[in-house]
Amino acid sequence: MPRTVVDALEREREAQRERADTEQDDPPAPASAEAPPVVPSPTADADLGHDWHLVFDPEAIRHVADETQHGDRERRPQFKRWVEKMARNGGKRLVQDLPEQLDELVEQFPNFRETVHVIEALAAVHRHLPTQRQSEALLLAGPPGVGKTYFIEAFAAMAHVDFGPVSLGSAQGAFELTGTSQHWSNFAPGKVWQLLAEGDHANAVLLLDEIDKAGGDDRYRTSSALLDLLESRTARRFVDQALDIEIDASMLWKIATANTIDAIAPPVLSRLHVIAIEPPSDNQLRLIYLAQWRELVADLSRPPELSRSVVRQLIASREPPRVTQRLLRIGLGRALHDRRRRVSDLPSNRQEPRSQPIGFVRPMSSP
Numbered sequence: 001m002p003r004t005v006v007d008a009l010e011r012e013r014e015a016q017r018e019r020a021d022t023e024q025d026d027p028p029a030p031a032s033a034e035a036p037p038v039v040p041s042p043t044a045d046a047d048l049g050h051d052w053h054l055v056f057d058p059e060a061i062r063h064v065a066d067e068t069q070h071g072d073r074e075r076r077p078q079f080k081r082w083v084e085k086m087a088r089n090g091g092k093r094l095v096q097d098l099p100e101q102l103d104e105l106v107e108q109f110p111n112f113r114e115t116v117h118v119i120e121a122l123a124a125v126h127r128h129l130p131t132q133r134q135s136e137a138l139l140l141a142g143p144p145g146v147g148k149t150y151f152i153e154a155f156a157a158m159a160h161v162d163f164g165p166v167s168l169g170s171a172q173g174a175f176e177l178t179g180t181s182q183h184w185s186n187f188a189p190g191k192v193w194q195l196l197a198e199g200d201h202a203n204a205v206l207l208l209d210e211i212d213k214a215g216g217d218d219r220y221r222t223s224s225a226l227l228d229l230l231e232s233r234t235a236r237r238f239v240d241q242a243l244d245i246e247i248d249a250s251m252l253w254k255i256a257t258a259n260t261i262d263a264i265a266p267p268v269l270s271r272l273h274v275i276a277i278e279p280p281s282d283n284q285l286r287l288i289y290l291a292q293w294r295e296l297v298a299d300l301s302r303p304p305e306l307s308r309s310v311v312r313q314l315i316a317s318r319e320p321p322r323v324t325q326r327l328l329r330i331g332l333g334r335a336l337h338d339r340r341r342r343v344s345d346l347p348s349n350r351q352e353p354r355s356q357p358i359g360f361v362r363p364m365s366s367p
Contacts, residue, residue: 053133053202055248056091064243082189082243085197093202095133095251096161098123105158108291109151109321111280115140118275119155126203134232134250135203139211139269141258142277147288148257150321152207161253162199166191169210174225179242192229192249193240202251211268212258223265230254230271285315289324296328304335307344314346323349 061083068079100123105116118138126133140148149165156163166176175181179190189197195204214222228234235250261269280288289311297303310331314324331346 051095051097052089052092053095053248053251054091055093055196055202056086056245058087058091060245061086061091064245079243082197086243086245093196093204094200095202096159097127098159100124100127102155102158105151105155108154108288108295109147110284110287111146111278112140112151115151115275115277118273133203134235135253136232137230137254137256137272139256139258139261139264139272139274140277141261141274143279144259145318145320146277146279147321148277149207149209152205152255152257155255156205156253159205159253161201162195162204163207164191164195164199164204165207165209167209168222169213174222175241176222177225177229178238179240181241182244187242189240189242192238192252193243193247195252196247196249202248203253205253205255208254208256210258211256211272212260212263214268223268226268227271230268282315285318286311288321289314289328292321292325293328296325296332304332304340305342306331307342310343310346317349319349 064079064086065083068076068083098119100120102116102120106113109116115138122136126135140151142148153163168176175190177190177192179193180187192206195206196202208226211226214226228238229249232250235252236248237246238249239246256272258264261274264272290306293306306328314327319327327346327349328343331343335341335343
């Protein structure tokens, strides 16, 4: 964790300790009274600096806390926990600086070179124009098995920010993003609230997986929530239905995936910067697999060698990175267990023949 982040968190802990000492001097509440949620004042964390962004307005948090005290008694403990999550750091979340160069991502995912360059360009705008730090929504479109989801996870890890996936293909409706209203017995906040309230970063990565399959009940179609979330202006006032509170979600990295753009509603598509992801070539696959191997053995002083025959075997099978990671890990484990200096074989990934391939799609040759 960067030193500035550590220092800021230490200042926050010190402020919390001082507030706790002050509260000890106050007379205790009667035993029968229920303690309300603690909501910091807007100025309590003013020293957090420019690397922080206000996501939950303290006045709005206080309003939710006040409403909780007059609402259903059985729901109060849950609301109290939700209020306290939002109120961390005075409602602010850290804005994590991204590295200027993401060459490591290009090395691991050579067929995502254009995506990396777009991310680097947007990050440069964020660094040089602090008033325009909202993130453009991206759509990675390509056939199954090209590594779209795996790339987004790797980007979040390299950026050192929180990561929140939403599977829109299986979502029942907009409430997957917006939460469910208190009129429902099983109401709960949505994924956007969870990522920002429970996480530490205003510019976390929100994966909108299979956006081309987003649907839901006609009364609660996901597209309506997506329109608000993907537009920077409306994302600043994104409403979670469970708590009826506005969230500034404008700084989230909103990255969607799709196999095809044909099924995406035009208004949603117009809010996305589309990047076509092609299946990797054989040479790109070789680079991907070798990069995975180097990362896997990085902490070994004398790592076993990965034989060329194994690399050729992986290329021939066109395994996606997530599968390859597992196979290489098992192969490494076998070599370490047997004290071998070379990994010359890998376990089979299939127990029985399949009628259709599930790995990388082989690129079509030019006519």
